[in-house]
Amino acid sequence: MIWIIGVICQVLAIVHWAKRGRDRFWIWIIIFGGVVGALAYFLIEGTDWQDMKRSFKGPARRKRIAALRAIVRDNPSAGNFEELGELLVEQKEWKEARAAFDRAIAARSDLLDTFYWRGVAAFEIGDDAAAIPDLQYVVKTNPKHDYSRALCVLARSLARAGKTDEAMAAFDRLVESSTATESCVTAAEFYAANGREVQARELIESILARRATMPAYQKRRDRKWLWMAKRLALKLR
DSSP states (O other): OHHHHHHHHHHHHHHHHHHHTOOTHHHHHHHHHHHHHHHHHIIIIISOHHHHHHHHHHHHHHHHHHHHHHHHHHOOOHHHHHHHHHHHHHTTOHHHHHHHHHHHHHHOOOOHHHHHHHHHHHHHTTOHHHHHHHHHHHHHHOTTTTTTHHHHHHHHHHHHTTOHHHHHHHHHHHHHHOOOHHHHHHHHHHHHHTTOHHHHHHHHHHHHHHHTTOOHHHHHHTHHHHHHHHHHHHHHO
């Protein structure tokens, strides 16, 4: 019975390792270390400390959001709406975040970050017609805003809206200015769908080559994009 539990622990550890992209040496520790190796893996790598930190911050954030919802009724200042919008972005409550940024911009329109996050919120709820003007304004003012993620989201929004030529130009600018995993994967995906398989393959190969030397925190942060890179690499073979 004990050996069955040990095998189950090993299988679960291997599945978790494969999905989360942890360092390669862990697979040998899990296999040859038996149940002890599996438990060591879960103890050290199985818990995503960033997720834990976010979970601890969650109640305080929700409490502050509730307070700000009450505050803006009596004091509808731009600063209060900006803070509310930013907290709602962290909670991924995109519709309400967008409404908060609308109110903030109506009061003052001098903060680039407010336009950026309103554009991101519009993109996340699928309203590309609203997202594109905000993101274009941000990119025109500061092409590398948020480490070029403004340009990345703009390019994706243009692509989704069917503006292929504009999206192609935006992705070309993006890969020249950013080596972020999200930027490279989304550009490669767009290139592959629009007849530029060679460039797509080069981008994906560069991402997967970098993955081997990425620190663990970066692999956790980029796990979604690394998984997409693997899938796209298989399609491009």
